[in-house]
Amino acid sequence: MKLFRIRGGVHPHDCKTLSADKAIEDLPMPSLLHIPLQQHIGAAAKPAVKRGDHVLKGQLLANSQGMISAPIHAPTSGRVVGVGHYPAHHASGLSVHTITLQPDGKDEWVELFPPADPFALDPAEIATRVAAAGIVGMGGATFPSAVKLNLRNRYSLHTLVINGAECEPYLTCDDRIMREYSANVIDGIRVMAYALGVENIIIGIENNKPQAQAAMREAATAFPNIQVVGLPMRYPMGSEKHLVQTLTGLETPARGLTADIGIVVHNPATALAVRDALCEGKPLVSRVMTVSGGAIQQPRNLRVLLGTKVQDVIDYCQGFREEPTRLISGGPMMGNVLPDTRVPTVKGCNGILALTAKEVSENQESPCIRCASCVQACPCGLLPLEMAANARAGNLDAVTKLGLMDCIACGSCSYVCPAHIPLVQYFNYAKGELASRQRAKHKQDETKRLIEQRNERMAAQERAKKEMMERRKREAAAKKAAAAAAAAKTAQEASA
Amino acid sequence: MSLLISSPHTHSGKSVHSTMLLVMVALAPATIFGLYLFGLPAISLFLITILGCVLAEAMALKIMGKPVGKYLSDGSAILTGWLLAMSLPPTAPWWIGLLGAFLAIIIGKQVFGGIGQNLFNPAMVARVALLISFPLEMTTWVTVDGVSGATTLGHIRTETGQGHTLSSFTDSLPSVSDMGLGMIGGSMGETSAVLLLLGGLFLLWKRIITWHIPVSLLGTLLLLAGVMHAINPNVYPSVEVHLLAGATLLGAFFIATDLVTSPVSATGQLIFGAGCGLLVYVIRTWAGYPEGMAFAVLLMNAVTPLIDHYFRPRIYGRDRKGEPLNYASGENK
Numbered sequence: 001m002k003l004f005r006i007r008g009g010v011h012p013h014d015c016k017t018l019s020a021d022k023a024i025e026d027l028p029m030p031s032l033l034h035i036p037l038q039q040h041i042g043a044a045a046k047p048a049v050k051r052g053d054h055v056l057k058g059q060l061l062a063n064s065q066g067m068i069s070a071p072i073h074a075p076t077s078g079r080v081v082g083v084g085h086y087p088a089h090h091a092s093g094l095s096v097h098t099i100t101l102q103p104d105g106k107d108e109w110v111e112l113f114p115p116a117d118p119f120a121l122d123p124a125e126i127a128t129r130v131a132a133a134g135i136v137g138m139g140g141a142t143f144p145s146a147v148k149l150n151l152r153n154r155y156s157l158h159t160l161v162i163n164g165a166e167c168e169p170y171l172t173c174d175d176r177i178m179r180e181y182s183a184n185v186i187d188g189i190r191v192m193a194y195a196l197g198v199e200n201i202i203i204g205i206e207n208n209k210p211q212a213q214a215a216m217r218e219a220a221t222a223f224p225n226i227q228v229v230g231l232p233m234r235y236p237m238g239s240e241k242h243l244v245q246t247l248t249g250l251e252t253p254a255r256g257l258t259a260d261i262g263i264v265v266h267n268p269a270t271a272l273a274v275r276d277a278l279c280e281g282k283p284l285v286s287r288v289m290t291v292s293g294g295a296i297q298q299p300r301n302l303r304v305l306l307g308t309k310v311q312d313v314i315d316y317c318q319g320f321r322e323e324p325t326r327l328i329s330g331g332p333m334m335g336n337v338l339p340d341t342r343v344p345t346v347k348g349c350n351g352i353l354a355l356t357a358k359e360v361s362e363n364q365e366s367p368c369i370r371c372a373s374c375v376q377a378c379p380c381g382l383l384p385l386e387m388a389a390n391a392r393a394g395n396l397d398a399v400t401k402l403g404l405m406d407c408i409a410c411g412s413c414s415y416v417c418p419a420h421i422p423l424v425q426y427f428n429y430a431k432g433e434l435a436s437r438q439r440a441k442h443k444q445d446e447t448k449r450l451i452e453q454r455n456e457r458m459a460a461q462e463r464a465k466k467e468m469m470e471r472r473k474r475e476a477a478a479k480k481a482a483a484a485a486a487a488a489k490t491a492q493e494a495s496a
Numbered sequence: 497m498s499l500l501i502s503s504p505h506t507h508s509g510k511s512v513h514s515t516m517l518l519v520m521v522a523l524a525p526a527t528i529f530g531l532y533l534f535g536l537p538a539i540s541l542f543l544i545t546i547l548g549c550v551l552a553e554a555m556a557l558k559i560m561g562k563p564v565g566k567y568l569s570d571g572s573a574i575l576t577g578w579l580l581a582m583s584l585p586p587t588a589p590w591w592i593g594l595l596g597a598f599l600a601i602i603i604g605k606q607v608f609g610g611i612g613q614n615l616f617n618p619a620m621v622a623r624v625a626l627l628i629s630f631p632l633e634m635t636t637w638v639t640v641d642g643v644s645g646a647t648t649l650g651h652i653r654t655e656t657g658q659g660h661t662l663s664s665f666t667d668s669l670p671s672v673s674d675m676g677l678g679m680i681g682g683s684m685g686e687t688s689a690v691l692l693l694l695g696g697l698f699l700l701w702k703r704i705i706t707w708h709i710p711v712s713l714l715g716t717l718l719l720l721a722g723v724m725h726a727i728n729p730n731v732y733p734s735v736e737v738h739l740l741a742g743a744t745l746l747g748a749f750f751i752a753t754d755l756v757t758s759p760v761s762a763t764g765q766l767i768f769g770a771g772c773g774l775l776v777y778v779i780r781t782w783a784g785y786p787e788g789m790a791f792a793v794l795l796m797n798a799v800t801p802l803i804d805h806y807f808r809p810r811i812y813g814r815d816r817k818g819e820p821l822n823y824a825s826g827e828n829k
Contacts, residue, residue: 012506241812251813253813254811255813256820326505332506337501366512366570367612369755371755379812380812380813381808381811383808386804403811414503414507415504420507424504
């Protein structure tokens with residue numbers, strides 16, 4: 001298959017050998033699970049259980065709220081010991097709504113109702129079941145998958161692309177999933193394609209994963225509509241818009257979705273979750289993640305129940321080799337810093353990395369020398385150096401005009417910057433400022449609207465009051481006149 | 497462990513220091529050859545110029561209250577001094593080097609705000625200031641055998657200026673192989689074309705520079721030279737002379753490609769290079785100086801912000817005007 005070249009990109013050392021040969025293992029049952037109610041983009045789920053309830057594995061713990069949301073299910077059987085707050089799987093470590101579950105050790109499934117044949121269902125029913133299973137984008141974006149499966153209603157789709165690029169260094173969980181569960185992943189992919197109503201399926205896998213490519217090819221032999229394509233190794237190949245461009249040569253319009261050009265992209269781990277939901281009726285209660293980095297004693301790929309503390313995961317990997325300089329959720333290019341090891345694992349966490357000072361290679365920021373390395377590296381055709389300079393000067397309009405909202409925060413610019421300027425940090429700051437400015441403007445507009453409405457209402461009241469008074473006055477005058485007339489009449493009659 | 501750290505959590509390992517160091521490595525062969533060729537006076541001028549730059553940089557940083565050690569260790573002052581020394585006549589008096597160093601660092605760089613802020617190439621600012629202020633010292637050249645004489649381009653300029661045709665004095669010009677190897681008179685570092693080319697290729701290989709500026713600069717210059725030489729070979733020197741003599745290769749790979757003062761986008765760099773090439777030819781051929789690289793680069797430096805403003809890369813998912821791509825009416829559906 002002919003591939004197309006994407007602009008820019010970088011070639012970070014992939015460090016995947018640390019964990020690529022480690023088969024997926026199940027993490028032993030932890031003593032306590034802290035399950036946050038917001039593990040997805042959109043509205044947080046609403047608790048459906050209370051303290052003291054006994055729940056079975058896969059039982060609903062919290063309901064989805066609104067169009068873009070996802071429900072949460074019990075990762076194992078046990079007793080709800082708390083519906084309260086716990087530090088989030090987020091750099092801030094702020095307390096968020098969390099259900100705490102004490103496993104009873106039986107790991108007993110709730111009664112499951114898988115459909116006899118997923119392909120006999122209505123496509124909309126598949127999306128409904130995916131939504132009910134709490135499945136979100138498992139590549140890290142955590143966008144509710146059902147919403148993406150329903151895109152056929154609004155777009156004319158032709159291709160499902162499976163993003164097996166896994167271009168982030170260190171991460172090997174998708175690699176292992178595609179190697180070990182290739183048949184199941186293919187089943188999930190076929191169900192998703194059926195739900196989307198598309199025939200054409202392309203599975204893109206970077207060339208540093210030859211075994212995964214072979215396994216997926218093997219599993220897909222029976223289906224001529226599925227193509228497994230080797231991708232050149234270049235970060236950010238896994239950015240869905242760039243992946244689609246590599247495979248089809250089509251660029252997704254700015255501010256648009258890949259669906260605008262008829263393509264939907266899903267992750268192999270999501271496909272596996274969809275398969276479990278549709279073929280076995282199981283909701284999403286666990287996920288595979290890579291635990292790696294120079295500071296980890298024994299890097300591994302683990303299947304972890306959602307809500308397991310990061311500390312439990314690290315303990316299973318024999319703990320730290322040395323005190324990590326940075327603890328990260330996700331990959332080193334786009335992952336987030338974790339405040340400490342108490343936080344729970346969540347649906348979007350595809351890796352836990354404990355990096356040493358050498359790996360992080362932190363350095364003091366120095367002035368920009370305009371070397372244009374960032375311009376060459378940017379896969380979106382932006383001018384990171386100009387954007388950062390304007391962001392630093394607080395010139396938000398200029399940054400926006402330079403394409404701030406077209407930035408995918410891939411980090412290629414910061415990665416190559418010889419002056420160690422934290423470019424992504426500047427852009428995140430500017431994006432945050434822009435969002436808060438928009439919120440403030442929205443609030444202002446709303447307030448203005450409400451005030452105007454109130455003024456109108458008051459004026460209308462005033463008018464009505466006045467009219468009423470005038471009417472009364474007229475009526476009173478009429479009455480008086482009538483009375484006077486009557487009196488005059490009586491007087492006349494009397495005098496007559 | 498600080499929490500307010502954004503991704504990425506890894507780095508390519510490139511640094512300003514290593515970038516400067518690689519440029520120096522690339523310059524080393526031609527420099528060593530030049531120093532060997534011109535001997536002790538050249539070596540002392542080279543050292544004085546570099547030391548002058550470091551001294552001026554340290555003083556300026558001290559006055560501005562910036563951390564002296566941090567900025568000195570990036571190596572940019574040394575590189576500026578190095579490039580300036582390469583563009584001076586090897587036998588120029590020591591104070592030319594020292595004065596040039598102060599001009600380069602203080603007027604060329606620090607008054608703009610230091611590293612990364614200067615509009616003009618500091619070494620070229622100094623060279624041009626010296627050339628205009630001290631024309632005698634700056635145009636006294638020594639050939640390899642120790643005899644003083646004009647540079648190749650200077651010689652051609654003088655002769656053709658007196659109405660002699662090129663063919664009447666070809667014998668007095670150095671051979672192509674002499675020019676290629678550097679057995680000619682000229683600035684310290686601009687004599688050996690082969691070694692400069694080698695250094696330039698090294699920079700390309702190490703991805704310190706991209707091909708855009710050298711290719712468009714040399715392409716424009718040589719195309720013009722070729723066309724003009726074809727029109728009248730008696731007045732206009734050949735392509736080889738333009739390529740191998742003067743500061744052509746030093747300029748194309750080391751001066752015009754200066755990171756700070758050249759445009760950032762590929763298109764911008766092509767325009768910048770072409771502009772330099774054009775100006776070099778025009779100055780060499782019709783203006784008052786036999787060699788025009790320094791002037792050409794400075795003039796193009798002046799328009800770099802303009803080039804950067806108008807020639808930006810196309811943003812992903814947008815057309816050249818910045819509007820989102822529209823497939824509904826386009827050819828893709």
